[in-house]
Amino acid sequence: MHGESGSDIQCHPNRLAEFYRNADVQPETNKVLRHFEFMEFSKDNNLLLGTSDLTGRFWYGMVWFFKNPAVAPSIEDSNNAVGICCDTVSCGKFINDGSKFIIGEDTGALKVFSILDDDTGFGIKQAASLHHQEGAIRSIAISPDGKKFISASEDKSLALFEFDTEQLKHIYNGEIFDDCQHNLKENKYPAHTCAINCVQYHPEDANVFASCAIDGDTVLWDLRKDKPALEVSQERGDPPTTLCFDIADHSRIIVGRTSGLVNIMDVRSPNIPLLTKQVFNKPLRKLAPISISSPEAQTSRYSDSRHADFVRDVAWHPATKELYSCAWDKKILQHTVGGGAPLVNGFHGRRDVSEAGDTERE
Secondary structure: OOOOOEEEEEOOOHHHHHHHOOOOOOOOOOOOOOOOEEEEEEEEEEEEEEEEEEEEOOOEEEEEEEEHHHOOOOOOOOOOOEEEEEEEEEEEEEOOOOOOOEEEEOOOOEEEEEEEEEEEEEEEEEEEEOOOOOOOOOEEEOOOOEEEEEEEEEEOOOEEEEEEOOEEEEEEEOOOEEOOOOOOOEOOOOOOOOEEEEEEEOOOOEEEEEEEEOEEEEEEEEEEOOOOOOOEEEEOOOOEEEEEEEEOOOOOOEEEEOOOEEEEEEEOOOOOOOOEOOOOOOOOEEOOOOOOOOOOEEEEEEEEEOOOOOEEEEEEEOOOOOEEEEEOOOOOOEOOOOOOOOEHHHHOOOOOOOEEEEEHHH
């Protein structure tokens, strides 16, 4: 058996489990890891890139901050890129002005980091660590007013936090909870009955958000109510994997499913899709926020298969309005998608980035 340094380590076959439990694995911190998991642009056009890799039996992660996204994922210029080691990550978000960011780890931890760039140097410093969920964090959503955020976990729970106090304010998990004012209440309504895949805030209302899970439910929530406000759709045979709000009409929610199907739902007419379109035959990983004028007129306009491995995330550049994608092939690709309002999908089971547009605008 070979160690990280290349030297031979003698270990009895029946003692392998014990060896891995006690092994002191030191991940490399001076390189971008092989699997790109998520990407996020700040308002100032900076880039946050989450990466992961496998060392022996150990998955670990690194998050990189790039001042200039155009050079990513290159880290040769130490004045442009800085990274920090963490557990395996699948989601991360910039906070407000972009001087901080938050990540969700597979351990169930949420960690807040500050970006330091002054006379003392250029780096990343951990500012807070929150531990209120037991399963891997799969999605984070920040409220439109920037005061709150919600995390979605594989332990079937949704947790609401305030940035100012960095305290848990509410958790939907069907158990007794403390509202951080020493008031114990019984939350009778669990978020979902299976692992939660995605949570997204309403673009304008800081009290409203939506979530979807492996149980097949897409649910609309209102923080002013103890129970879900509305079941948007229920499809046990084809669970939702991701969702986003329509930027033009906030009453519409776009849902991506395990089969590669896309539904455009209207919360005013739940469980009746405005559009059902088979985009691919593999699970959708991510939907980028879009604006749709005529759901019934959506047709495919753009497709790109340059990625050589699973596409994990897609994001719009705030300045150029161009689409970027990252994948497990250790690449970040730029896509020029002209005209109309695009519907963009990243796929876990495919190597494609696809765009659908309104035919009336073509």
